[in-house]
Amino acid sequence: MAIKSVVTEAHEIQLAVDLVNLGARLQLLESETSLSRERLLKIYKELKGVSPPKGMLPFSTDWFVTWQPNIHSSLFMNIYKYLNEHAEVFGVEAIVKAYRLYLEQVGCASADDAVLSLTRAWTLVRFFEGKMLTFAKCCECGGHFVAHSLDLHDHYKCGLCHVPSRAGKTKKAEDADSSLEMVA
Numbered sequence: 001m002a003i004k005s006v007v008t009e010a011h012e013i014q015l016a017v018d019l020v021n022l023g024a025r026l027q028l029l030e031s032e033t034s035l036s037r038e039r040l041l042k043i044y045k046e047l048k049g050v051s052p053p054k055g056m057l058p059f060s061t062d063w064f065v066t067w068q069p070n071i072h073s074s075l076f077m078n079i080y081k082y083l084n085e086h087a088e089v090f091g092v093e094a095i096v097k098a099y100r101l102y103l104e105q106v107g108c109a110s111a112d113d114a115v116l117s118l119t120r121a122w123t124l125v126r127f128f129e130g131k132m133l134t135f136a137k138c139c140e141c142g143g144h145f146v147a148h149s150l151d152l153h154d155h156y157k158c159g160l161c162h163v164p165s166r167a168g169k170t171k172k173a174e175d176a177d178s179s180l181e182m183v184a
Contacts, residue, residue, distance in 0.1 A: 009035075016043050018096055022118040023111040026052040032092045032122075058123050061132050064146050067159045072116040073124055074145040074158075076102040077135070080125060095122055 012033045019029055020043060029040045044052045064073045080098035083089040089097055099111075099121050108114045116124075124146070127133040136147035138158035145158045 013043070015092065015096075016040060017047065019092075019118065020044050020047045021111075022096065022099060024122070025057060025119045027057050028119050028122050058120055061127050061148060063120070064124055064127070064133060065148060067164050068115055069120075070146055070159050072102070072106065072114070073120075074135075074143070075105060076116055076121050077124060077128065077146055078144060079105075080121075092122075095125055 012035050016029055016033050016035055016039075019032065026037075026040060026044065029035075029044070030037060033040070035043075041052065063069055076098060079101045080094055083094045083098055095118075099118050102116065102121070103111060103114055106114060111118060124133070131149055133146055134149045135144040136151070136153040136156040137144055138161055139155050140157055140161040143158055143160070145156070147153060147156065
């Protein structure tokens with residue numbers, strides 16, 4: 001029995017390390033592992049070199065249905081759903097695998113560069129489990145996108161088929177454009 005607890009603890013530590021390396025917040029670590037808060041803090045500080053960020057986790061479904069986050073959230077959730085249904089991978093293991101596949105698909109070298117953080121992805125899964133969010137099928141492309149459960153989804157058009165007029169007009173994009181103009 002002592003061997004089983006050592007194996008379980010080693011698995012929990014490895015899970016915590018994987019989650020921290022993917023950018024998990026402390027609240028996520030506490031929820032998904034049985035390790036003490038002190039142990040998790042020590043692991044976090046050892047891996048990141050700083051204390052974990054403080055503050056509340058995202059708690060609104062609205063972020064997931066705005067234009068760019070919706071595309072990334074939908075990609076992640078479709079991967080997660082596929083892993084559940086076809087690979088029979090569930091729980092935090094499915095979230096970690098789906099998140100790694102998401103990062104690979106969007107071409108991010110690290111989780112810090114991604115639109116969707118691991119903590120938001122974890123929260124997104126919880127919103128789906130709580131039936132606060134669901135999938136809506138785009139009437140033009142047929143893709144499944146994250147939407148509020150109580151919204152009407154007849155004639156739903158996704159953010160890829162119906163791009164908002166200000167989409168992509170971020171300060172970062174404007175700065176990049178102006179830098180190119182100066183060079184030319």
